[in-house]
Amino acid sequence: AEAQTLEEAKRAGRELEDKDNCLAEEEVEREHREAEKKKPKMNDFNEATPISNVIVLRPSQYALHKLSTFDHVDLWYFSPAGCLEASKFNRSNTDDTFSVTRIDDILTLHSVASIKVSCNSIEDHDLPFKAFLQAKDNFLFYAKKASWPPKHLDSLAEFFWNIETHP
Numbered sequence: 001a002e003a004q005t006l007e008e009a010k011r012a013g014r015e016l017e018d019k020d021n022c023l024a025e026e027e028v029e030r031e032h033r034e035a036e037k038k039k040p041k042m043n044d045f046n047e048a049t050p051i052s053n054v055i056v057l058r059p060s061q062y063a064l065h066k067l068s069t070f071d072h073v074d075l076w077y078f079s080p081a082g083c084l085e086a087s088k089f090n091r092s093n094t095d096d097t098f099s100v101t102r103i104d105d106i107l108t109l110h111s112v113a114s115i116k117v118s119c120n121s122i123e124d125h126d127l128p129f130k131a132f133l134q135a136k137d138n139f140l141f142y143a144k145k146a147s148w149p150p151k152h153l154d155s156l157a158e159f160f161w162n163i164e165t166h167p
Contacts, residue, residue, distance in 0.1 A: 057083035057138055062116055067146040076122040078138035079131040085118060136160040 063077035063086070076082045100107055127135070140160070144153055 056141055058086060059083050059138065059142060060086035060089065060116075060118065062118070064142060064146070067142055067148075070148070074121050074127075075124050075132060075135040075139055076120075076127055077118070077135075078142065079127070079135040081131065082118070082121070082135070083138070085120060089116075133164060136164075 057078075057080060059077045059082060063073050063082070066073035077086070102108075122131075124132075140153060140157055143156070
């Protein structure tokens with residue numbers, strides 16, 4: 001009877017030890033899953049997608065704002081000189097500076113960068129032809145990104161093409 005009790009105690013001890021091991025393994029696995037969740041993830045990408053070999057210059061916030069509201073903006077802002085000035089200006093701390101403006105009897109806050117006109121801007125009729133040729137493509141690119149209607153974009157592209165190819 002003692003041998004049987006001893007055997008049952010050993011078996012109960014083994015079962016308890018197996019349960020402890022199983023719980024410990026589950027705990028380790030759960031901690032591993034938690035650690036995997038906390039790890040920074042890398043975004044996936046499509047290997048077949050070609051890499052662009054053209055760098056599109058970024059105009060000022062002012063020009064982009066004018067485009068998105070369908071207001072007139074000089075082509076100079078989309079020229080290399082205008083984009084260079086915008087890149088220099090965007091490095092300053094004006095992103096934290098806001099101004100109050102009025103739109104349809106409502107006061108709103110705008111970033112100063114989005115409402116500041118450049119003192120170096122050149123009107124379209126005074127823009128050198130070389131700068132015009134460079135600016136028109138950038139203008140059309142950002143007008144498309146600003147969700148301009150395709151009909152308008154096509155008309156502008158044809159207009160620019162006619163100017164460029166006029167004898």
